[in-house]
Amino acid sequence: MNELIDLLLRASAWLAVGVLVLAVLRPVLLALGGAALAYRSWWLLPLLLLAPQLPMPAPVLEVVTLPVLTLGVLPGPVGATGDAPGWPLVCVLLWALGVAVVAWRSTRAQRGFQQALGRLTARADGSWQASGDPGLPALVGLWQPRIVVGPDFDTRFTSDEQHMVLQHERNHRRHGDHWANGVLLVLRCLFWFHPLLPWAARRFLRDQELACDARTIAPHPALRRLYATALLKAQLAHLAAPMACHWRSQPLLKERIAMLKQNERKTLPWVSGQVLLVGMCVSLGAVAWASQGGGGGVTTISAEPFATAQADAARAALDRPVQVDRMTPPTYPKSAVALRQTGVVTLQVDVTAQGTVQDVRVVSATNPGVFDAESMAAARRWTYQPALKNGTPVAASVRIPITFAMDESETHTENGA
Structure with a gap:
């Protein structure tokens, strides 16, 4: 019990450090490398959670063989009272209950979203058309993600706009954003008590959409106006599913359109941003790894x-x-x-x-x-x-x-x- 509590506390502390560092450095990363660099910076969080669990070369644990010898005896009746469960057990039970509640709510939201899609019909462009529209287009699923569009996809968007929308969702799938959302869901379950995680989750999903917009429009800079028009045509009025990458994102619509107006970035600032990101991850990861102890000597x-x-x-x-x-x-x-x-x-x-x-x-x-x-x-x-x-x-x-x-x-x- 104590080991689990200690693990959760240390992981929560490093999670807080990572979120605060990213919050401070995000404007710098955006200025140097744009939305794609800001999105990649979120790798810092799983790195800080995993680094303290990696084995250290020191100290070497030398265990003295325990002798099998006669030990001192204290005569008298043996009491029947056992150890009463203390606060560690209560804390672990409360944490497990929170994990179960968050997992159940997320599963329910995902299941409701998929049921609202209705019947899916394969399209010639490789996507699937749903009979309902709980917030489409979107990349839906984890193991076999599918691009699902709404029933009015052909009438709402022109052929060029359809191409841009589908390319956006393909970029989500190509770069594994659905897996990133799965990892985020696991973290939200395990660290449901963390006060900074809700803000970090919202900021992460925003950076994910901005980075995907940047990847989609980069090969076609002349189509920025067309891309912005497609964004304006789709406003999200439904709750997003936890395991879907939505094209519609009304809360950051202005931010996405503003990003499209940015000019192509120069090479030198972009390289500086990459160096800053790698240096930040390596340095903080090394500190987190070294924090697990090891003051030297043999125990x-x-x-x-x-x-x-x-x-x-x-x-x-x-x-x-x-x-x-x-x-x-x-x-x-x-x-x-x-x-x-x-x-x-x-x-x-x-x-x-x-x-x-x-x-x-x-x-x-x-x-x-x-x-x-x-x-x-x-x-x-x-x-x-x-x-x-x-x-x-x-x-x-x-x-x-x-x-x-x-x-x-x-x-x-x-x-x-």
Whole structure:
């Protein structure tokens, strides 16, 4: 639970950094490279989300083999109370509920849009004609995207305008804009709580349309007026589907027409914009990758038994104390590695007469809250042999100190204390 929450918080922080950087630099990118460069700059967001998940060459995690030895026993009845679910579980459940709600609403909107299309008929130009018009023309679909036009497409647009409209939608398909919309939908589901994501999604879709307009009109600069006329003929009065690239875009109609009036850009500013974009992505991606930690040195994890195990068992009138068959090491938290935090967590594990774990509690911790969750999770995975009294398995408790250290010298210091 804690790892998932930590992952979401770190990803949200980097998502916010990326959105703010793009908001500040967007006017510069537009001036240097136009709408196409501004649209490509949105690659920064998935880069910042993926970079911290890439493995780092350091630090090297050296795990000390955990000894399978007799451990100290604390005699007494085993309590039946387990760990109560805390706030991490509540947070994860709320997040999952939000993801489900957003996904359901998006699926419902997409399904309603496709049902409103009605019957689709193949056209000679490679597009499909719908019997209804919930916001067409548009590129519809993800795996097999199709260009769908409205029932009045032939009467509303001239033949030249039809060619420009279809070329616009083909450019969407050729450059994978439908896949980009799919990634955006996934991000909107996973980060439904992020306050900056709605603005980023609207700005992304606007840049997508502006970039597609620029790609479509670039080979035909003399047809700008014709292209603008086609835009004016189609006004979007319907809600857009989450998985469609719409030709009609009334909210940014003025911006799209203004873009058509721009002259051809010179080579030098265009190259400068590309260099700026690549440098921004590489530098911020490197910072995000390095942020996952790694302060140098070697981390070690060790668990040591109490030296008085047999004496404790004798005082408790036990023939044999609880024994541990297999102890897989806990995970050294990334945040602790980054801050070079060390500590000792002493656990009390209640083991039933059948050798199963009934409860795990933290008795003491030199650095409270840092290693507790990982230590308890590891103890629950270990296998145990129950204590014996008069030759019969009985319930008992075992106390296990676990030492987290950054190098072997620190481990020896902790163990010798």
